Amino acid sequence: MTEVSVAKEDAVTADELVVLSGVNKHFGPLHVLQDIDLTIGRGEVVVVIGPSGSGKSTLCRTINRLEGVDSGSITIDGDPLPAEGRALARLRADVGMVFQSFNLFAHKTVLENVVLGQVKVRKADRKRAEEKARALLDRVGVGAQADKYPAQLSGGQQQRVAIARALAMDPKVMLFDEPTSALDPEMINEVLEVMQQLAQEGMTMVVVTHEMGFARSAANRVVFMADGRIVEQAEPEQFFSNPRSERARDFLSKILHH
C-alpha cells in the first residue's frame, strides 16, 4: 500500500466503482431491499445508517454476493457479479469484508489468517505472503500478536486483524458491517483510527455504522436506509445538521439522545 494521502474531496471522481441499480431482495414475504439504486465512486467513503432491520447488512452482503438478489444488477468496476462459481470467488477477493463479529479463522494463527487468502486465492508465494502479512499487521498495530490465536486477542485487536486479512487481498473496495458494534467502548477508537487512515489513503469504503464521529470526519456521503429503501443521501454535515426526511429526523433524534 503506498503512502499517498488524498484529500477526501479530491478522491471522488466520476469513476464509478460499485453500481447497484434496481436491486430487489426478499427473505420469504419480507421485502428487505426495495429498488436500491446506489453508485459508489472510486475512493469514495460511504456511511450507511438506519434503524435495525432496515436492510443495511443485507445491502453490504449483496455487494459481494454473500446474498443473491432477486432482481436488478450489481457491477464492480464495470463487471457484473457472476453467478456462483470460480468467477464469483475471484470477484469476492476484490471486495474486502469486515464483519461485526470479526470471524477470524479460529483454528489458525493471526499470521495464517492474513496469509491464507494470498496463497490460496491470489496464488502468492508463501514467503512473500508472510512478509506482506507482517507488514499489514504492523500497520494496524498488532504485529506483536502474529503468532497468537484469535481467541487470545482482545476484540479490538481481532477486528484490526480482520481488517488486515481483508487488505491482504488488495481489494478494490472494503465493506464494513458495524465493525465496532461488538467492541467494548475503550476499543472502538483503535479500530476507527485504522479505518480513518484507510479512508485518507483513498480506499473505497462502504461502512455500516452508527459512529457519528467517524461519519463526520471520514465519509463523503451518508446513505440513510429505512424499511429496505434508501430514504435519503447527503454529505455528512448536511445530513446530521439538517436531515430532509421525517424518518431521518426521527432516527437521528433517537440515536443522538443516547
Add this chain to the structure above:
Amino acid sequence: MFDFLEGYDVLGAFWTTVQLTVLSAVGALVWGTLLAAMRVSPVPLMRGFANVYVNIVRNIPLTIIVLFASLGLADIFGATMGASDFKIQGFRLAVLGLVGYTSAFVCEAIRSGINTVPMGQAEAARAIGLNFSQTLRLIVLPQAFRAVIGPLANVLIALTKNTTVASAIGVAEAATLMKTMMENEAQTLAIGAVFALGFVVLTLPVGLLLGWAGKRLAVKR
C-alpha cells in the same frame, strides 16, 4: 495354567483384527468425510445421495451388510476384489463391508462437528475469495474434526469390536479363533476372558489417547 492357549495363534488372530480395524478405519474416515461434504454441498443430488446412503446403511445390521458384501458382491456379481486367494478375498470384502457401514457413523459425527462451526467462519472464507471446496477443506472441516474427536473415538472403538462380524464370512480374526478354541477346549470361560481382555487392550488406549487429543486440539473461540 494357560495350557489351553498352546497350539493356537492367538496373537496372529488379533493381528488380523488390528489389520481389519486399521484398514476399515482409514477407509471409513475418507468415505465418511466425503459423505459429510456431500451432505452440506450446494448440489441437491449429492445431498440427496448422501442422505439416503446414511439413513439406509446405518439402519441395516452389520452382519447383513458383510454377508451381502460376501454373498452378493462376490458370489453373484463375481467381484473378487483383485484377490486370487479365497482368504484374501474374504478379508477384503469384510473391509469393504466395514467401511461402508462405519462411514455412515463417521459422516454423522463429522456433520455434527460442522454444525458447531459458526456460520461466520464460512462466510469470512467465502468473502476472501475461497471457493466451496477450499472453504470446506481449509476452514470448516479442520474445525469440525477437532470438535468431534471424542465421538470419532467412539466410532473407532465400535469398529474394533465390529470386526468380529467378519467371522461370519470366515475371516480368521480373533472371534473366529475364539469359536474354534471354545469348541476344542474345556476352559471356555478362560478363553472368553482372554479374548475379552485382548479387545480391551486394543480399544482402551485408543479411547484414552483420542480423549486427550480431543481436549488438546479443541478450537478456542
